[in-house]
Amino acid sequence: MAVYPLPRWLLVVLLLPVPGQADEPLRCGVATGFPPFQYVLDGQPAGLDVAVIHALARELNHPVExxxxxxxxxxxxxxxxxxxxxxGMEVTEERSRYSRFTVPYYSRQAVIFVxxxxxxxxxxxxxxxxxxxxxxxSEIERRIQSSTGDGSHPRFFPVASKRDAMELLQRGLVEASIMPREVGFYLAAELGLKVRVVGRPGKAxxxxxxxxxxLxxxxxxxxxxxxxxxxRGEIKRLSKEAFLR
Structure with a gap:
């Protein structure tokens, strides 16, 4: 996982004063079943992205939900x-229709697990x-389909979360699971499942x-x-903590 540096010109622009928001809590969404980035721990939201949102709330002195x-x-x-x-959103053209994207604060790379x-x-x-x-x-799915013969490309099993996908692999109901490298190894370790990576990784x-x-x-x-x-290096520090769990 890479953490992105910022160009100097962007720092000058972004450190200018910005009008404050009302004291209503900032409602920020995260997913389930996507450790170590977003998941549930002891009934509470946890993971790197959750930690970043809480750090951001402290930085802005603004409540968050x-x-x-x-x-x-x-x-x-x-x-x-x-x-x-x-x-923890990845940038796509579809999402740009209803979202404004911040600068990236890290990157993820999908791989094929078997x-x-x-x-x-x-x-x-x-x-x-x-x-x-x-x-x-995903890019990997499209690449697999183009590398296999006509009509012989893999069939994709719909799942609600990456945890569900890894459990299907554990039970032998699928031959492979595609997900970010960190997520796959984290889930496999939790499930006591030994996995390996095949093929080329996707683009970061x-x-x-x-x-x-x-807004x-x-x-x-x-x-x-x-x-x-x-x-200030806070994202790097939070990343290290998230991956030590």
């Missing part, structure tokens, strides 16, 4: 205006006719905080606070 739901539900809440932001005892799958072409779970409509995806498109001043405030956290 973490709203935790399955990922697609989180995005729906942002589109409907029921929350103001979403942490069971360590699965000698049949040695590369992406080995997944012909297979069932696969995890990241749907910048991760941002997505702010409701109709430009809030976007600037969050961006300013995030810049400060990055420059």
């Amino acid at each position: 973490i709203v935790q739901r399955p990922w697609e539900e989180v995005l729906r809440l942002l589109r409907k205006g029921e929350i103001e932001c979403v942490a 069971r360590a005892d699965n000698a049949k799958v040695i590369d992406e072409r080995s997944l012909e006719w297979s069932m696969v779970s995890g990241d749907h409509d 995806s910048p991760v941002v905080i997505g702010v409701a498109r109709d 430009p001043q809030l976007h600037l405030s969050i961006e300013r606070g995030l810049v400060s956290l990055i420059e």
Whole structure:
């Protein structure tokens, strides 16, 4: 996982004063079942993105309410205006229609996981006719489909979370699961499942905080606070803590 540095010109712009927001809690959405970034621990939201939101709230001296739901539900809440932001969002054209993106504060890279005892799958072409779970409509999925023969590309098993995807792999119901490297190894360790990575990793995806498109001043405030956290090394510190759990 990479943490992004910031260009100097952006620091000058973002450190200018920004009009304050009302004292209503900032409602920020995160997902479930996506450790070590976003998950539930002892009944409470946990993970790197949750820690970043709390650090941002302290930086801006503004109350925050973490709203935790399955990922697609989180995005729906942002589109409907029921929350103001979403942490740990990867940038897509579709999401830009209803979100303003902050500067990225780290990146994720998806890989293909298979069971360590699965000698049949040695590369992406080995997944012909297979069932696969995890990241749907991803760069890796499109690449696998183009590398396998017509009609023989893998079938993707829909799941609600990355944990569900890894459990399907553990039970032998799928041949492979696609998800960020850190998430896959974290979940596999929790489940006591030995896994290995096959094929080429996907491109590194910048991760941002997505702010409701109709809240430009809030976007600037969050961006300013995030810049400060990055420059002080706070994101790196929180990342180390998240991966030590």
